[in-house]
């Protein structure tokens with residue numbers, strides 16, 4: 001890992017940053033040593049996911065070792081914490097509790113990119129923004145679908161969108177039937193028609 005990172009740092013002119021985990025498994029949580037050695041070969045920032053590789057996503061992320069890296073007096077590069085942040089209040093609480101320079105968010109942003117503006121607003125005002133209106137959710141989901149089709153083609157593009165609909169439509173009452181239709185739709189035309197049905201249904205429900 002160190003040799004590879006060193007080779008990258010030497011080969012490029014732009015800043016190199018690293019994202020990694022606490023270690024390989026429960027017996028090898030060596031992130032404190034790894035962080036020092038990565039810093040020594042010239043990385044500019046380090047993000048740490050508070051789990052081991054063997055752990056995958058099991059259990060809770062352990063941020064205490066991330067804090068240990070941050071509190072190491074030898075470490076001067078920015079340290080970002082990662083793992084299980086899924087709300088503005090948790091982002092702020094974890095940043096303050098563990099003293100990191102920032103937090104990174106993975107799963108909570110999937111199908112919910114609004115988490116970033118919610119966190120920014122919460123930091124600035126202490127207020128949690130309401131979730132986005134259905135129109136905005138559908139607009140962003142439609143754009144995601146367009147990119148997916150461009151990138152993956154008509155067949156895979158549709159299949160890869162399927163796990164995302166539930167996230168985009170999370171929290172809406174009576175959404176189950178629409179979600180079921182979306183994940184069974186076979187082409188873009190069908191999906192777009194269901195989006196229109198959703199907008200019509202919730203538009204009427206609101207007015």
Ligand SMILES: Cc1cc2nc3c(=O)[nH]c(=O)nc-3n(C[C@H](O)[C@H](O)[C@H](O)COP(=O)(O)O)c2cc1C
Nearest residue numbers: 019020049061082083084085104105106107108110
């Ligand atoms: C779909 C998906 C793809 C990911 N790809 C990468 C990756 O390419 N590199 C990486 O370091 N971590 C990757 N991760 C892990 C996340 O960056 C993050 O460390 C992990 O999900 C824990 O953060 P979270 O609890 O906020 O999701 C991925 C996670 C997901 C869900």
